[in-house]
Amino acid sequence: MQNRITKSNIYKFFGSLFLLFLFCCYTASSQNYDKNRAETLYRYQCSKCHRNTGKGIKYVYPPLKNSDYIRKETTVELLRGMIYGRSGVIVVNGESYNGVMTTEIDLALSDNDIALILTYVLNEMNGISKVVEAREVQTAKKAGKLPVKK
Numbered sequence: 001m002q003n004r005i006t007k008s009n010i011y012k013f014f015g016s017l018f019l020l021f022l023f024c025c026y027t028a029s030s031q032n033y034d035k036n037r038a039e040t041l042y043r044y045q046c047s048k049c050h051r052n053t054g055k056g057i058k059y060v061y062p063p064l065k066n067s068d069y070i071r072k073e074t075t076v077e078l079l080r081g082m083i084y085g086r087s088g089v090i091v092v093n094g095e096s097y098n099g100v101m102t103t104e105i106d107l108a109l110s111d112n113d114i115a116l117i118l119t120y121v122l123n124e125m126n127g128i129s130k131v132v133e134a135r136e137v138q139t140a141k142k143a144g145k146l147p148v149k150k
């Protein structure tokens, strides 16, 4: 078969380029984390207070969904709260909470799983596309408990 520049070859060429382009878009947009596992962990560890949807319970448990607090806090601070608990006054979406979250997370979980829970909260509840890394969990563990805000 001759390798000539025919109309049909040109179509094939651009057709393949287009498919490659679609493939790249797909892989770039899909977050590289196990969402099912993340959701199971979240439900098991967090939803009894923050609820399955993350909307919390008004005046008692602050929302994790669309939380302005989560948007402005760093990943490591959020992890410190998750790992060591948090208490004192906290304002979330204009509502003030003064509760105690003890260490609710099962500390037998691996750093990867702890990271996965926050990845889930960020991506699925706050539209922040970020995959939290085990390395950040280690940093948070070293940094210890958050200071209590009065």
Ligand code: HEC
Binding pocket: 045, 046, 047, 048, 049, 050, 060, 061, 062, 063, 064, 067, 069, 070, 078, 081, 082, 086, 087, 088, 089, 090, 092, 097, 098, 099, 100, 101, 102, 104, 105, 117, 118, 121
């Ligand atoms: C026993 C109930 C309880 C459980 C379980 C719990 N929390 Fe909380 N959480 C709270 C309370 C109460 C506060 C507010 C603490 C304060 O007043 O400082 C809070 C605050 C927070 C905050 C900061 C405020 C906000 O809404 O943005 C984050 C983030 C958070 N929790 C994440 C988690 C995650 C992730 C889990 C699961 C690993 C979890 N919590 C499990 C009760 C709970």
